[in-house]
Amino acid sequence: DVKVTQSSRYLVKRTGEKVFLECVQDMDHENMFWYRQDPGLGLRLIYFSYDVKMKEKGDIPEGYSVSREKKERFSLILESASTNQTSMYLCASSARSGITYNEQFFGPGTRLTVL
């Protein structure tokens, strides 16, 4: 059974704190993604990674950074949390194939509240 896990389901942090969200997948997938989900806006891509130590900006990278030191792990970092980063954060992974498209598998999400 394929699995994407996220380190926390719920997290409460204070403005200005550094926040780490961890994601681990056990499917040996090359691609990993971080999204945030907000009402009326759907899922918006923050960053993604094609391979270890590789990263690409998504649509809303401002205020975030990422780290991919191992294939199975993709971390999202909020250097200085702000209240507008209160959201549901979703991690996903997918296999890379040159021909066929591959679905993304999602973790359960981390609901982050910044006070």
Added chain:
Amino acid sequence: DQQVKQNSPSLSVQEGRISILNCDYTNSMFDYFLWYKKYPAEGPTFLISISSIKDKNEDGRFTVFLNKSAKHLSLHIVPSQPGDSAVYFCAASHNNNDMRFGAGTRLTVKP
């Protein structure tokens, strides 16, 4: 600017009837489209997909239709069941690694 749009935030249908969820996109480079289903407190799960070379894909009660000229796709669920009640996200990709999602439509199927 959202490249994938789901203009109906919610939809309510009676059990046994057809549910039709709609999605529009603006980027003509998209060549693969997916629908995801999301229950509360869970991550989205893949439901069905379609390549741009096709105009229809069917999987049991679920059918996705693609109209490339109108940049429009739709998901048909028939017959609808109460267990189908969830938020449905439309997604589109122009390569195998990058994907854009719509805002979602909350479907409620009433018994």
